[in-house]
Amino acid sequence: MDECVMDTDKGDVEEETPSLLWGMDPVFSAFARLYVKDILQMRESRQVPGIYFYKTHPVFQVDVLGTVVYRREREDFYCYGVDDGTGVINCLCWKNEKWRDHGDSVKGKGPSGVFDVEEKLRKLLETQRSICALEIGDVLRVRGTVKTSRQQREIMASCFYKVRDPVMAAQISRMLEMPKLYRDCYDRTSSVPPHQPGSNNPAQAGGPSDFQLLLGQAVRILKEFLREKEVARFRPYDVEYLLHPLVQRPAVTSSAGQESGAAGLPFATQVWNLLKESLKLLQDEGEIFRKVLSPDEVYNVTEQDKDLLAAIIDILREDSKREKYAEKGCHVLHILSSTRQRYSRNLSRAALQVALKFLECNSDIISTMDSHYTVL
CATH class of the missing domain: 1.10.10.10 (Winged helix-like DNA-binding domain superfamily/Winged helix DNA-binding domain)
Incomplete structure (x- = not known):
């Protein structure tokens, strides 16, 4: 009976982060090294056309390394089909105007033994042309923005070149690097607050609360600590001190002798509330779990x-x-x-x-x- 239960894909129904907060996600500013199959399956943003989401991360520029499996040449650009082993994507690579302007115009050579700038420039342009004109079977690295043209996903290259990899060292290195990138970055839930339905402007909808932003920072701090220290199990008071810098210490003391923060709550209470919500999020993501439910709260770190x-x-x-x-x-x-x-x-x-x-x-x-x- 186990096999008959369907696993719901949450990616299609996941709410988007407000566009004003995309810059808080480091993946948005980087060239994401994603598998081609994931680039082809990314869903386009409902807020801004041309921006795509891999799980909770906004993406618009990618970095792909693969083998050229088809090639078409036009007057102004090359069109390469790049296969990284998971799928094939079309890459539009523009020709350099300098090839036509200078590639054939410089033919003379200077006197023997004299440094000839024009000759060196001609050789440099020929070398550049040779590494940008690829054939089927060559290894190509492409960086560029993701576009959808005629219902087909493709990459508009801003940088591309042929990789000379006779012993497949570059490809093997990338194969070993990619699972770690997915595990440590792309597959992890973004700490940026999700979009609230019915509002495209976080400011008009009240915006993400200070506590939500604080909660994202707290979860990130706890994840990094557990991973770097290779913690196998812990109690809440073992990691509580990590969140102290996130909560502003009050400048006044209440009549009862307790320090009260801006929200009117004691400092220790604010830290504990933040820790409790952070641990709940980590449990929801599966990063931690409680093996035994007992008054002595012990959390096991799943990967450790x-x-x-x-x-x-x-x-x-x-x-x-x-x-x-x-x-x-x-x-x-x-x-x-x-x-x-x-x-x-x-x-x-x-x-x-x-x-x-x-x-x-x-x-x-x-x-x-x-x-x-x-x-x-």
């Missing part, structure tokens, strides 16, 4: 919980041998049910997804098809 990861691998290794799962592997709901029975009844599906993605990136397990996994 060795016992959880070992339990998942053992379940896949054992159940993949059964005839029912031998062909397709185990469905994620079956894995969730088995892990809850074997390890923790409180494990959420979000936490399991984080653990499965971590194991897959480390090549401990593989995804055989949508929502099905097996061991290597």
